[in-house]
Structures are given as structure tokens and as C-alpha cells.
Amino acid sequence: MSHLLASRKTYDLIITLSLFSAMGALLLFPQEAILAAREGLTLCANVIIPSLFPFFVLSSLTVNLGLIRHFDRLLEPVMRPLFNVGGACASALVLGFVGGYPVGARTAIALYESGSIPKKEAERLLAFSNNAGPAFILGVVGVGIFVSSRAGALLYLAHVIASVLVGILFRSWGGKASDTPPEAVGVRVSTPPFSQAFIDSVTGAVRSILSICGFVIFFTVFIRLLVLAGILPGLASLLGTVFARIGLDPGQAALLLTGLIELSSGVWGLRDAAGELHQAMAMAAFMLGWAGLSVHCQVISFMGGSGLSVRSYILGKLLHGAISAGLIFLLVRLIPFDSAVAIYLAEGVQDIAAMDFSTSLLNATLSAVILGLIAALLCLLLQKKD
Numbered sequence: 001m002s003h004l005l006a007s008r009k010t011y012d013l014i015i016t017l018s019l020f021s022a023m024g025a026l027l028l029f030p031q032e033a034i035l036a037a038r039e040g041l042t043l044c045a046n047v048i049i050p051s052l053f054p055f056f057v058l059s060s061l062t063v064n065l066g067l068i069r070h071f072d073r074l075l076e077p078v079m080r081p082l083f084n085v086g087g088a089c090a091s092a093l094v095l096g097f098v099g100g101y102p103v104g105a106r107t108a109i110a111l112y113e114s115g116s117i118p119k120k121e122a123e124r125l126l127a128f129s130n131n132a133g134p135a136f137i138l139g140v141v142g143v144g145i146f147v148s149s150r151a152g153a154l155l156y157l158a159h160v161i162a163s164v165l166v167g168i169l170f171r172s173w174g175g176k177a178s179d180t181p182p183e184a185v186g187v188r189v190s191t192p193p194f195s196q197a198f199i200d201s202v203t204g205a206v207r208s209i210l211s212i213c214g215f216v217i218f219f220t221v222f223i224r225l226l227v228l229a230g231i232l233p234g235l236a237s238l239l240g241t242v243f244a245r246i247g248l249d250p251g252q253a254a255l256l257l258t259g260l261i262e263l264s265s266g267v268w269g270l271r272d273a274a275g276e277l278h279q280a281m282a283m284a285a286f287m288l289g290w291a292g293l294s295v296h297c298q299v300i301s302f303m304g305g306s307g308l309s310v311r312s313y314i315l316g317k318l319l320h321g322a323i324s325a326g327l328i329f330l331l332v333r334l335i336p337f338d339s340a341v342a343i344y345l346a347e348g349v350q351d352i353a354a355m356d357f358s359t360s361l362l363n364a365t366l367s368a369v370i371l372g373l374i375a376a377l378l379c380l381l382l383q384k385k386d
Helices: 002-028 030-064 068-083 087-099 103-113 119-128 134-143 149-169 194-228 231-242 250-261 263-272 277-290 293-303 311-334 343-353 357-385
Strands: none
Touching (some): 030 103, 030 194, 068 119, 068 149, 119 149, 119 311, 134 277, 149 277, 194 250, 194 263, 277 311
16 A cells, blocks of 8 residues: 555656646747747648548548448458458548548547447557548658658558558457447447537537647647757667667657657658668658657547547557558668659649648548548448348
8 A cells, every 4th residue: 555655656746847847848948839839730720620620520420320330231341351340440441541640540439439339349440540641641741751752652552551460460459349339239329310410520520620739739849848958859869879770860869759759740850861761761651650649649538438448559559650660661672762753643742732721621621522422322322222
């Protein structure tokens, strides 16, 4: 008992000192903190809100209207042998690849909370369904950072393959599922009318977007304060010394630490990184697979009181990053960068990366509507067949 009390006091002391240190840093660097917060707000307004909001509404509508039941029957023969999850889980995987972080995780949690999938399947799904979107990898990372559409294509290919491999590795997570969703045992799950489902989806998407923007702004300021206080450079120097034999210098270590905390900041810093292109691409692949603490906090906030374990999700993202980096080392040797390819793709994703708010929101909304229409058409065909 005394040991537990001592541990609790130590924990409270560490938290208190950390909070006072953070407040002291804000007082010492007020202007820099304001500029960092402004950068975070700009990122939210130009990228996060227009690209994620329509897909959040679409994923919620798909779950709330009960359309998942039709996907379950259609995709069960594919999802069950590969990942040991029901066909309904395919919606989270597809939306995660199209919409980017954290659409896949939010859809997986919504599937579990609606009773469409059991708990163990939801935890397996969380391990591999939360992925970066093609616009970010191809446009921002490939063309914007490495000035190469081929680099973006290879990074996205490695990202997708790594996600599938993680799903296969986690197919036995938690053992055989003993809890089955209500629909599997014949219990009819009531669905609200479209008007109510639409209102709930939009209001829920707004809450999710606000939560995401809050985390992005916080971690943008947090990283800036770590740099100004010398903590991040000190840790980077230590890591650079420890891992010098594998070619990791302090500058690269600082970028890697930044990417571990916040994905966008870490990846964007690679544009000025010295060293071989292959090594920089491997670092980008790991950051994209890991996703960053900012994204993880967003996912955990969605879990709320669902009772889902976060262990499978964190372990899955670590494996995703490691496998992606390994695949990039292999792919860049099989596909050399000796000539420019996919010029039209490069031009297209470059335009995506440079879009303003209104254009980006319009395109994302159109993409979400098209996906919704395809889903509705599949459901109508399945109903007609039944």
C-alpha cells in the first residue's frame, strides 16, 4: 500500500512540475507560442477542416443508416479470410485510405458503438484501418517535399501494403471473438430516419473536427516550446550519438522526434534534410505509418467510454511505421529514381496541395458524395437481389 502511495506521489510530482514548466515556457516565449498557435490554426483552416469534415459526415451516415449490413454480406468473403473481421469493417478500411487520418479509426469506433461489429473485431480493425490519405502522401509529401511523383507513389504503395500486413498480423488479436454483434444473432437494430441521421452526422462531425483542431494547435505550440527550451535539440543530440552507426545524425533525430509528436511538422521538415534521399524517404514512411501523438490523442478522444483497448491501436501503428520504412528501403532499390515519371499525376497532386479553403472543401465534398452514391447503389442492388 505504501509503495502505491509513493508511486502516486511521484506521478503527481512529475505532472505538477511538467505543468509549471509548460506555463513558465509560455511566459518566457509568449510571441513564439502565439505564432505557433497561428500556424496550427492555418493548418486546420486550409487542410484539416476541408479535407476531413465531408468524410466524417459520410462515415457517420453510412453507420447510422444501417448501410453497413449490406457491405457485411458483400465483403465478408474478403475481409474474413484476410483479417478475421466481418465485411462491415471494409467501410472503415476504405474510408481510412481515402479520407486520411483519423477517418478510419473514427469509423471503426462508430461501427462498434452502433453494434455492427464485436469488440475484438473493433480492436483488430483499429490496428490497421487508420491511415494517411492519398492527397497528403502524393501531393504534400511526394511532390511538395521530395519534388517527385514517383517518391509519393512509392510511399503510398508502401503505406497500403504495410497496412494490409499489419491487419494480417493482427487477425488473431484477442483470440476468437466470443461477443457477436446484434445483427449476427438476429436482433433488429433500429435505424433513425434520414433527416435525424443527417443532423446527428453533421453535429458529430463538427465535434470531431473541433477536437482534432484542438490537438493540432496544442501539439504545434508544444513542439515549438520544446525547441525553444532546448529539450528537443538535446534529445536529438543524444539520439544522434547513440545511433550514429546507422547514419542518424542529430538533425535527422530532431526531425524524427518531431514526427513522432506531430506528423505534419515532422514530414514537412524533411524538405531541408541533408543526407540520402532513400534515408529521408524511409523516415517519411515511418512517420506516415506511426501517424504521431497528435493523431493518437484524436483517436483516444473518439474512444471515450467505449471500453476499447488502446494497446492494439498503438502497437499496430508502431508496426505500420516499421514495416513501411522497411518496404521503402526495398522499393527504392527495385525502382530507381533515374527519370521523371507520372508527370500528369505530379501536376494533379501539386494542384491539390496548393488549393485554397473553398476549392478544397468543394472537392472533398464531391468525393464524399460520389462515395455515398456508390454505396447507396450497391445497397439497392443487394436489396433487389435479396
